[in-house]
Amino acid sequence: MKSSATVFLAxxxxxxxxxxxxxxxxxxxxxxxxQTVPLGSASLYPLARPGLAQQGLQVYxxxxxxxxxxxxxxxxxxxxxxxxxxAGTNVAATLAAITKINPEMAxxxxxxNLPRKIVEVxxxxxxxxxxxxxxxxxxxxxxxxxxxxxxxxxxxxxxRTVAQDYxxxxxxxxxxxxxxxxxxxxGMRWTDPNWHYRHLYAPASAxxxxxxxxxxYLFERRRMGQVxxxxxxxxxxxxxxxxxxxxxxKAEARALVAYLLSLRADAPLFEAPLTPPAGNTAxxxxxxxxxxxxxxxxxxx
Amino acid sequence: xxxPAVTNRPAALAADSSTAGIDASCRLPLFMLFGGAxxxxxxxxxxxxxASLKFHKADFLADAAWLTFGRVYPASTNLLVYGFAIPxxxxxxxxxxxxxxxxxLARPWLVTVGAKLWHIxxxxxxxxxxxxxxxxxxxxxxxxxxxVILLLxxxxxxxxxxxxxxxxxxxxxxxxxxxxxxxxxxxxxIYSTATLLLQFFPVRGVTQAAIAWWYSGNxxxxxxxxxxLASSFYFLPKLVGRPLQSSYLALFVFWTLxxxxxxxxxxxxxxxxxxxxxxxxxxxxxxxxPAAAVVLMVVQTTRGAKTACxxxxxxxxxxxxxxxxxxxxxxxxxxxxxxxxFTDFTWFGTAKLQLWVxxxxxxxxFGAVYYxxxxxAGFELPAAKAVRVHFWCGVIGTLxxxxxxxxxxxxxxxxxxxxxxxxxxxTKATLMFFRLGTMGELLILAGNLLFLFNIGAxxxxxxxxxxxxxxxxxxxxxxxxxVKP
Numbered sequence: 001m002k003s004s005a006t007v008f009l010a011x012x013x014x015x016x017x018x019x020x021x022x023x024x025x026x027x028x029x030x031x032x033x034x035q036t037v038p039l040g041s042a043s044l045y046p047l048a049r050p051g052l053a054q055q056g057l058q059v060y061x062x063x064x065x066x067x068x069x070x071x072x073x074x075x076x077x078x079x080x081x082x083x084x085x086x087a088g089t090n091v092a093a094t095l096a097a098i099t100k101i102n103p104e105m106a107x108x109x110x111x112x113n114l115p116r117k118i119v120e121v122x123x124x125x126x127x128x129x130x131x132x133x134x135x136x137x138x139x140x141x142x143x144x145x146x147x148x149x150x151x152x153x154x155x156x157x158x159x160r161t162v163a164q165d166y167x168x169x170x171x172x173x174x175x176x177x178x179x180x181x182x183x184x185x186x187g188m189r190w191t192d193p194n195w196h197y198r199h200l201y202a203p204a205s206a207x208x209x210x211x212x213x214x215x216x217y218l219f220e221r222r223r224m225g226q227v228x229x230x231x232x233x234x235x236x237x238x239x240x241x242x243x244x245x246x247x248x249x250k251a252e253a254r255a256l257v258a259y260l261l262s263l264r265a266d267a268p269l270f271e272a273p274l275t276p277p278a279g280n281t282a283x284x285x286x287x288x289x290x291x292x293x294x295x296x297x298x299x300x301x
Numbered sequence: 302x303x304x305p306a307v308t309n310r311p312a313a314l315a316a317d318s319s320t321a322g323i324d325a326s327c328r329l330p331l332f333m334l335f336g337g338a339x340x341x342x343x344x345x346x347x348x349x350x351x352a353s354l355k356f357h358k359a360d361f362l363a364d365a366a367w368l369t370f371g372r373v374y375p376a377s378t379n380l381l382v383y384g385f386a387i388p389x390x391x392x393x394x395x396x397x398x399x400x401x402x403x404x405x406l407a408r409p410w411l412v413t414v415g416a417k418l419w420h421i422x423x424x425x426x427x428x429x430x431x432x433x434x435x436x437x438x439x440x441x442x443x444x445x446x447x448x449v450i451l452l453l454x455x456x457x458x459x460x461x462x463x464x465x466x467x468x469x470x471x472x473x474x475x476x477x478x479x480x481x482x483x484x485x486x487x488x489x490x491i492y493s494t495a496t497l498l499l500q501f502f503p504v505r506g507v508t509q510a511a512i513a514w515w516y517s518g519n520x521x522x523x524x525x526x527x528x529x530l531a532s533s534f535y536f537l538p539k540l541v542g543r544p545l546q547s548s549y550l551a552l553f554v555f556w557t558l559x560x561x562x563x564x565x566x567x568x569x570x571x572x573x574x575x576x577x578x579x580x581x582x583x584x585x586x587x588x589x590x591p592a593a594a595v596v597l598m599v600v601q602t603t604r605g606a607k608t609a610c611x612x613x614x615x616x617x618x619x620x621x622x623x624x625x626x627x628x629x630x631x632x633x634x635x636x637x638x639x640x641x642x643f644t645d646f647t648w649f650g651t652a653k654l655q656l657w658v659x660x661x662x663x664x665x666x667f668g669a670v671y672y673x674x675x676x677x678a679g680f681e682l683p684a685a686k687a688v689r690v691h692f693w694c695g696v697i698g699t700l701x702x703x704x705x706x707x708x709x710x711x712x713x714x715x716x717x718x719x720x721x722x723x724x725x726x727x728t729k730a731t732l733m734f735f736r737l738g739t740m741g742e743l744l745i746l747a748g749n750l751l752f753l754f755n756i757g758a759x760x761x762x763x764x765x766x767x768x769x770x771x772x773x774x775x776x777x778x779x780x781x782x783x784v785k786p
């Protein structure tokens with residue numbers, strides 16, 4: 001190149017192209033996204049996180065959780081699981097249909113313990129004829145869409161994450177490294193705030209073999225009053241504070257746990273379909289109701 | 302060794318376009334840029350070392366918020382890129398522009414002010430990251446108040462770089478000048494776009510992630526490559542005493558690098574519209590083209606030359622080219638769908654970046670600084686042996702860090718793809734590789750200390766001589782002619 005102007009023109013053209021591609025184009029494609037209505041639901045998605053959880057997002061950012069945890073789930077595809085919910089009046093016809101579809105399931109005792117998965121097919125189009133055939137005996141048949149892939153099998157999510165899931169967040173921290181597990185659905189997998197407090201204060205006390213560094217500076221060790229504080233962490237063994245002391249979460253820890261509990265990307269969307277869970281009207285993206293520590297999730301870890 | 306020549310007075314050198322005059326005009330800005338860069342480099346590798354010790358003992362320094370992994374790790378990467386890479390590249394670029402244009406650096410004092418301002422910006426950004434003010438976007442952690450300082454400082458330096466280039470006496474352009482000019486132009490665009498759209502007027506949703514990845518891809522794979530290759534193409538022919546083979550190939554490298562490199566950076570598994578990672582993967586594979594051309598150029602330029610490298614700048618540049626080739630091979634591999642199934646979101650990416658940023662860029666620029674510094678200072682490096690030791694520390698350190706992490710990353714990915722292996726087992730399996738990498742980091746830290754030692758010694762020796770000359774001036778008896786009766 002003979003002149004500086006040519007150099008600048010070359011640099012300008014190259015950079016303008018990728019600027020148009022990776023800055024302008026996603027803004028055109030996604031910039032006007034608004035809340036949407038998930039399949040089989042009446043509420044909007046995603047809802048803004050509760051105030052404390054929004055503060056928690058900032059704690060997550062400030063402490064660089066993103067360097068070890070991603071918040072994005074991949075999925076290889078989806079399949080349709082076909083469940084038989086009711087056998088119907090003509091049991092013989094239903095059994096005959098099952099024999100034709102999946103001979104291994106064609107046993108009379110199968111019909112005594114319903115609903116039961118009869119067969120897995122590739123997608124809803126393939127499911128349609130199977131459903132029609134199974135209904136021959138007058139039974140009730142339900143095809144259910146499930147995502148598959150290693151992330152899903154690990155229990156990290158029910159479906160892949162999509163752009164819609166991050167609409168309300170700033171900053172969006174998708175992450176690039178899985179030193180720790182993916183957190184896109186951590187609020188669905190670990191629903192007990194006390195477990196989260198223990199896990200942040202002393203990771204190994206809550207999860208054997210955890211390599212996460214402890215975040216003791218998010219907690220306060222203070223002298224116990226006449227009675228223990230209701231917020232005090234239930235710690236045993238080597239992690240327990242000395243007698244007369246207790247460990248209580250600081251405001252940052254409360255906010256962070258509220259945020260972690262709000263992390264759920266499981267709304268069935270048009271672009272990432274799932275069969276909506278029947279009868280569950282709790283809005284996704286809000287903390288799940290507290291239940292017993294999920295044993296299944298623990299083993300999936 | 303000769304005594305430092307203290308002839309930096311502008312009047313004495315006005316319109317002196319001799320090599321010595323050009324070098325002297327670059328002295329103060331380059332001292333400021335290189336000195337600060339060496340300091341940040343060492344501080345950054347100390348933070349990196351602390352971060353990596355957390356994988357040996359998770360409890361290590363866990364009670365202080367500012368020393369948590371999520372703060373010291375971005376502190377180390379930011380110091381490496383903003384603290385070291387950019388100022389050192391700017392310094393080398395200014396010197397090359399002046400030398401190639403056969404003209405003195407324009408307004409060295411303002412460039413020095415710009416350099417000082419840049420280091421202040423880095424300092425503000427570093428404190429902000431450690432205080433928990435990081436933005437949450439990787440490679441763009443410094444908050445907006447630091448970003449504004451950095452951008453202003455950069456513009457102040459770049460304006461006088463362009464001005465120097467504009468006033469050049471040698472009108473024909475050498476390939477290194479294309480690369481430098483493009484790099485000077487590239488950074489303000491990407492940095493202002495990313496800062497404005499992510500911090501001042503944030504866009505919504507995953508577009509943030511797309512812009513952050515566009516920025517980091519352009520910063521690392523284009524800006525650093527432009528600055529590094531400008532140095533390679535300038536110094537290699539100089540060191541072996543043969544012309545660059547050839548400027549046509551250099552033109553080819555220039556075009557392919559900016560055309561493909563600018564699309565690199567979006568991970569294959571990113572939650573973005575599928576066309577974006579796909580395009581990025583294709584660009585990553587195409588990066589093999591400029592990389593192969595660079596290797597061809599370096600081989601043809603240095604082949605048959607009688608110069609032994611002996612641990613000096615030539616060694617650094619040759620190793621830099623090798624690291625570039627290896628890094629691009631890893632980059633291209635991770636563009637292939639059946640590879641990135643197992644390398645996405647693993648340590649593999651860290652290995653690739655380490656080879657690129659330290660193995661290629663930093664090593665090439667170390668060579669350039671070791672070449673420039675004695676000429677600008679006017680005396681030999683105080684610890685010439687340290688240059689050779691630094692070289693071997695850098696080579697072994699980079700390989701010892703990057704290779705285990707690359708292998709460990711693939712292993713991690715293969716295990717992650719098998720949901721029957723519990724996640725804690727995946728982590729445990731890769732920990733050994735990462736711990737091996739800590740050895741590499743320790744060697745890199747040692748090498749960086751030697752770099753700081755050499756630069757520090759030059760600076761101390763030069764400024765001591767300046768002070769001594771000033772003292773001598775002050776205390777000298779007045780000439781009798783000036784004494785009024």
